[in-house]
Amino acid sequence: MKPMLSIRGLSVAYRRDGQEVVALEAIDLDVGAGEKLAIIGESGSGKSTLALAVAGLLPASAKVAGTVEWPSLGRAPVNGRDIGFVFQDPSASLNPVLSVGEQIAEVARTHRGMDWRQAYTLAEELLGRVKLPEPAILRRAYPHQLSGGQKQRVAIAAAIAGKPQLLIVDEATSALDTIVQQDIVALIRQLADEDGMSLLFITHDIALASEIADRIAVFRHGRLVEVGDTGRLIASPREAYTQGLLAAHLGLEDVSR
Ligand SMILES: Nc1ncnc2c1ncn2[C@@H]1O[C@H](COP(=O)(O)OP(=O)(O)O)[C@@H](O)[C@H]1O
Ligand SMILES: [Mg+2]
Numbered sequence: 550m551k552p553m554l555s556i557r558g559l560s561v562a563y564r565r566d567g568q569e570v571v572a573l574e575a576i577d578l579d580v581g582a583g584e585k586l587a588i589i590g591e592s593g594s595g596k597s598t599l600a601l602a603v604a605g606l607l608p609a610s611a612k613v614a615g616t617v618e619w620p621s622l623g624r625a626p627v628n629g630r631d632i633g634f635v636f637q638d639p640s641a642s643l644n645p646v647l648s649v650g651e652q653i654a655e656v657a658r659t660h661r662g663m664d665w666r667q668a669y670t671l672a673e674e675l676l677g678r679v680k681l682p683e684p685a686i687l688r689r690a691y692p693h694q695l696s697g698g699q700k701q702r703v704a705i706a707a708a709i710a711g712k713p714q715l716l717i718v719d720e721a722t723s724a725l726d727t728i729v730q731q732d733i734v735a736l737i738r739q740l741a742d743e744d745g746m747s748l749l750f751i752t753h754d755i756a757l758a759s760e761i762a763d764r765i766a767v768f769r770h771g772r773l774v775e776v777g778d779t780g781r782l783i784a785s786p787r788e789a790y791t792q793g794l795l796a797a798h799l800g801l802e803d804v805s806r
Contacts, residue, residue, distance in 0.1 A: 551620035552579040553714060553747045554603065558615035561598050561607065561771075572598040573771045575615070580715070582621055585741055585748040587758035587779075589794070590768030596751045599768070600719045603749065604632050622714065630660035633708030633746075637720040639700035642707075643692040649676070649703045650688025653710050660711035675706040680736060698729040702736070709740060716741060719751045734761050755798050759783050767791050 559576040562569045573595045580586050588596050601607045603617055605628070619626055626632050636642045644652055653675055654668035663671065669688070676684035679702040692700055701721055708716060718737060722730040738761045741748045752758050758765050759779050766776040767790065775788045786792045 550582060553582045553584070553619065553621045554580040554749075555618045555620055556599075556603070556615070557618070559599075559602060559617060560614040561595075561602055562612040563608075564610055564612075569612075571771055572611075573602070576773050578766060578773065578776065580747050580749060582714070583741075583745045583747055585738070585750065585761055585763045587750045587752060587762035587765045588768060589752055589755055589758045589765060591753060593770075594768040595771040596753075596768055597719055598771075600634075600717050600749060600751055603715075604628055604634055604717060606634075626715070627660070629656055629713075630711040631714055633711060633713035633716045635701070635704050635708045635716070635718045635721040637723055639697070639704040639721075640692065642704050643700060645692055648689050648691055649695070649706075653688075653703070653707045656707050656710035671710065672706070675710055676703070678709075678740065679703070679706045680732075681706075698725050698733065701725065701733060705733075705737065705740070709744065709746070712744070713746060715747045715749065717749045717751070720753070722757070723752070723754075730757070731760075737761065755783075755794050767794070 556576055556578045559573055561573040562571045576599065588599060590596050602613065607613060622631060628634065650669060650672045653672035654665065657663045657668040657671045658665065673684045673688050676687055681687050681699060681702050695703065722733050725733065734757055750758065750761050762779050764776060765779050765782050767774040769790055774790050782791065783795065786795060
């Protein structure tokens, strides 16, 4: 079967203070239809750059080489419709002057050609799907009236309102406390399974990655260290760096040094 997303030889460099900062180097990676792929790596390893490159959201100043193709789509993707994006900070992605129902409905109107009535009905349904209480009332709330976890659930509802084939989740649970984080990861997995969405789940947390992903790709300093099925990668990592990540997670001595 054709992969949903095919990345070949992707390199990205930024300019900062007249210097070139290489953020990604010669990345080859595929994501299958309905596959849940986790991208893990320390801060600065290039994870967000990869997500932005996939969604075509890199700043114009970034220097890009290589290709990002969509074989099963057969055309360029449209953000909001083909790709849903959930960022780390829901306060930044949500519009403070629109009710949560309005912003979810807006996505459905723009990308699914619904009228307001249909879009509001869908918004209410999606608030239920992301397990927020009393959707009929909550849809009139504004982002500042919600907790961090609730806002992230709204951001997820907005991200799936266009019925995307790929959901990109970039450190979306990192700012939340552990229990909420677990709930939201379980929710994202359930939504991806129910809708048959492919998932690009970005995290620095190997344990979280292993809970959600079919496959894990390990990044370091802009390079792909190794990629493999979650079970295999956790049970027998091939690279010393991955072994070190696992050992650190288990609280063992870092065996890579
Ligand atoms: N807009 C930008 N301008 C300049 N450098 C950037 C920009 N965005 C990211 N970088 C640099 O690129 C590298 C990779 O960053 P990023 O993709 O954000 O990593 P991660 O998401 O894994 O923390 C880092 O060295 C970072 O400082
Ligand atoms: Mg990042």
